[in-house]
Amino acid sequence: MKLFLFALKNAIRSWWRSIILGMFIFLIGLLTTFMGSFSLTIRNQMEDAIINGVSGHIQIRPGNAEEDDFAELMKSRWRGVASLNRKQQVRIQNALTPLKDSIVITPRVRHAALFISDKDKSPSLFIGLDPRDTNYQKALITVKGRMLQPGRNREIVITQNLADTLGVVPGGVIGVLSKTREDYPVDMALTVVGVVQYRMLSLFSFSAVYMDIDTARELAGFYHGEVSDIILYLDRKDRTDAFIARLPAILAGAGVRVVKGEPAQQNGPDAQQQTQDIAPAQQDNTGPTLQRDGSTVGVRLSTYKSMGGFFMGTVSGMIMIFYFLVVLLLIIVSILIANLVYMMGIERYREIGTLRAIGFSRARTVRIFMTEIFCVTGFFGILGILAGTALNLYFSIVGMPSPSPAMDYIMGTSLKFQMDYSQAIVSLVLIFGFTFLASFMPAFRACSLKPAETLKET
Amino acid sequence: MNVELKELKKDYDLGKTMVRALKGVSLTIDKGEFVTIAGPSGSGKSTLLNLIGCLDYPSAGEVWIGGKLVSRLREAKLNRIRLHTIGFIFQAFNLIPVLNVYENIELPLLIRKDISREERRKRVEYLMEAVGLKEQKNQKPAELSGGQRQRVAVARALVSQPKLVLADEPTANLDSKTGIEIIELMHRINRERGTSFIFSTHDPKIMQRADKVYYLHDGSLAKEQDV
Numbered sequence: 001m002k003l004f005l006f007a008l009k010n011a012i013r014s015w016w017r018s019i020i021l022g023m024f025i026f027l028i029g030l031l032t033t034f035m036g037s038f039s040l041t042i043r044n045q046m047e048d049a050i051i052n053g054v055s056g057h058i059q060i061r062p063g064n065a066e067e068d069d070f071a072e073l074m075k076s077r078w079r080g081v082a083s084l085n086r087k088q089q090v091r092i093q094n095a096l097t098p099l100k101d102s103i104v105i106t107p108r109v110r111h112a113a114l115f116i117s118d119k120d121k122s123p124s125l126f127i128g129l130d131p132r133d134t135n136y137q138k139a140l141i142t143v144k145g146r147m148l149q150p151g152r153n154r155e156i157v158i159t160q161n162l163a164d165t166l167g168v169v170p171g172g173v174i175g176v177l178s179k180t181r182e183d184y185p186v187d188m189a190l191t192v193v194g195v196v197q198y199r200m201l202s203l204f205s206f207s208a209v210y211m212d213i214d215t216a217r218e219l220a221g222f223y224h225g226e227v228s229d230i231i232l233y234l235d236r237k238d239r240t241d242a243f244i245a246r247l248p249a250i251l252a253g254a255g256v257r258v259v260k261g262e263p264a265q266q267n268g269p270d271a272q273q274q275t276q277d278i279a280p281a282q283q284d285n286t287g288p289t290l291q292r293d294g295s296t297v298g299v300r301l302s303t304y305k306s307m308g309g310f311f312m313g314t315v316s317g318m319i320m321i322f323y324f325l326v327v328l329l330l331i332i333v334s335i336l337i338a339n340l341v342y343m344m345g346i347e348r349y350r351e352i353g354t355l356r357a358i359g360f361s362r363a364r365t366v367r368i369f370m371t372e373i374f375c376v377t378g379f380f381g382i383l384g385i386l387a388g389t390a391l392n393l394y395f396s397i398v399g400m401p402s403p404s405p406a407m408d409y410i411m412g413t414s415l416k417f418q419m420d421y422s423q424a425i426v427s428l429v430l431i432f433g434f435t436f437l438a439s440f441m442p443a444f445r446a447c448s449l450k451p452a453e454t455l456k457e458t
Numbered sequence: 459m460n461v462e463l464k465e466l467k468k469d470y471d472l473g474k475t476m477v478r479a480l481k482g483v484s485l486t487i488d489k490g491e492f493v494t495i496a497g498p499s500g501s502g503k504s505t506l507l508n509l510i511g512c513l514d515y516p517s518a519g520e521v522w523i524g525g526k527l528v529s530r531l532r533e534a535k536l537n538r539i540r541l542h543t544i545g546f547i548f549q550a551f552n553l554i555p556v557l558n559v560y561e562n563i564e565l566p567l568l569i570r571k572d573i574s575r576e577e578r579r580k581r582v583e584y585l586m587e588a589v590g591l592k593e594q595k596n597q598k599p600a601e602l603s604g605g606q607r608q609r610v611a612v613a614r615a616l617v618s619q620p621k622l623v624l625a626d627e628p629t630a631n632l633d634s635k636t637g638i639e640i641i642e643l644m645h646r647i648n649r650e651r652g653t654s655f656i657f658s659t660h661d662p663k664i665m666q667r668a669d670k671v672y673y674l675h676d677g678s679l680a681k682e683q684d685v
Contacts, residue, residue, distance in 0.1 A: 002561070002568050009556035354552040357513055358566045358614070359541025361534065452505075452514035455548070 029384020
């Protein structure tokens with residue numbers, strides 16, 4: 001304790017140096033805490049955008065549907081042929097009904113079509129759903145107009161980049177040219193009721209058209225009430241893994257088999273011809289059994305994690321770049337700390353010599369030095385972490401304005417931070433780790449000089 | 459505690475030149491002696507004290523302290539010898555500026571696990587009384603005169619109850635009256651406790667107070683004189 005006080009007194013005596021050292025430590029504390037919350041918020045917002053806008057927490061899709069990562073859906077030529085028939089839907093719904101208090105079940109139709117206006121034309125994915133299910137709206141920012149309303153067919157909500165390409169505004173009517181899975185052309189006039197922008201996903205120029213499920217079925221040729229998939233929204237994101245682990249057993253109870261492994265290549269117009277050639281009872285071990293209507297006996301399950309893998313990977317890459325900059329700063333600060341400690345050692349040769357002469361071992365002398373540095377590190381590090389936490393708290397209330405339009409894509413115009421107090425521990429460990437690495441060698445070198453050498457300096 | 463030096467040599471490698479600081483010094487100091495190493499600046503006094511004090515290794519020769527060959531011991535064992543057996547007094551006092559008188563004296567005991575807190579307190583208070591600094595207990599070195607600082611240094615050297623105290627020109631930074639007072643203090647402790655004292659000086663007035671004087675010249679022992 002007395003040796004600790006001795007080190008503390010030394011730190012206070014050299015207050016100017018402690019403050020210089022402390023300023024760097026403070027900066028590290030502030031930055032790591034800030035970055036922790038920033039990246040956590042970005043990640044969570046991206047996940048929420050993926051869940052609400054596209055994937056749900058869990059997707060139940062036909063066993064022969066190819067896509068897992070929904071980045072596949074960005075290919076505008078993609079046309080989902082595989083479907084869940086009515087019988088399967090009923091079985092799935094029945095199996096999940098006992099859990100309906102904690103999950104929302106949303107059947108959807110996904111397909112691609114060519115959208116045409118007087119000005120231009122553009123292919124795009126469209127998603128048909130029940131307008132009463134409003135989860136999709138959480139991923140969207142209304143730029144103009146409104147969202148879909150129940151009971152109103154042939155109305156669409158489109159993303160802003162598509163609206164800009166086609167030159168349409170709410171109230172405008174555009175044409176759509178689609179091909180059913182039997183390859184029959186379908187054309188239709190649709191009224192644009194809303195122009196929206198995706199939260200976070202705008203970064204990837206992800207565009208889509210939302211419409212009611214009946215209109216979508218007409219365009220996709222799902223005349224018998226088929227759907228592309230059923231997505232489940234859980235009450236909590238962190239329950240996803242546990243729930244998907246239980247799901248095969250729940251579905252099996254209703255006679256729905258969950259298949260694994262690579263799906264058979266059954267998408268696209270050729271698939272229909274292929275499916276007609278396969279006997280209903282024919283099965284293989286790697287994929288589901290196909291039926292004449294193109295639907296499958298089995299289903300596949302995916303979570304938002306695998307479906308949003310490409311997008312999350314990209315966001316992780318961006319966050320890594322931010323962290324790389326922070327690490328670069330940490331390295332620079334470490335060099336400065338090493339320099340300061342080295343100077344401290346030179347200035348204190350006499351003290352080191354005296355301590356060694358009266359019997360302090362080298363290890364103990366290094367410990368006194370390091371304690372002094374850790375006192376400064378602890379004080380300023382905690383101060384930095386507190387300042388970072390206060391900043392995060394402020395941004396969690398008022399939101400952090402985007403510094404440039406380019407940043408709007410990942411943080412929106414204003415980013416409300418999510419607080420993660422455990423980040424403080426990570427920051428503290430990081431600070432002490434870096435300080436130890438930066439200061440140990442110079443302190444050890446200073447204390448390794450022969451006592452006679454250091455006493456000569458007097 | 460007796461000290462015996464046998465053909466002690468110390469060379470300093472300065473790159474292109476080699477400086478021979480000690481050229482084969484042999485001497486014996488008996489238990490409880492009060493001895494001076496005298497000689498002009500650069501004669502090797504400090505080098506000799508550093509070698510006796512286990513602060514450095516000789517280039518050749520042997521150092522025996524209390525019948526134990528210490529010049530070949532490893533660093534950890536030398537630390538223990540310095541902590542338990544030897545006390546140091548420096549010309550520039552070498553007190554720790556952030557610690558007060560009490561804390562400076564107590565410092566060597568803080569790493570002694572064999573001494574209780576109560577024993578530590580008793581020893582420090584006894585020595586503060588002995589060197590006449592009880593009133594200055596809470597003062598920092600910067601608030602003390604040169605003589606008072608050296609008294610603190612003497613007390614710090616003695617707090618471990620060493621058998622041998624080495625003092626490198628302990629009066630060089632003091633006026634002659636204070637210098638003699640410090641030597642008197644050291645001599646009194648020497649008589650009362652039987653602690654051996656070896657100190658270097660080039661002041662004839664101080665030399666007169668010693669039991670024995672060894673003269674060093676250019677790294678060699680010039681003569682030995684009983685006072």
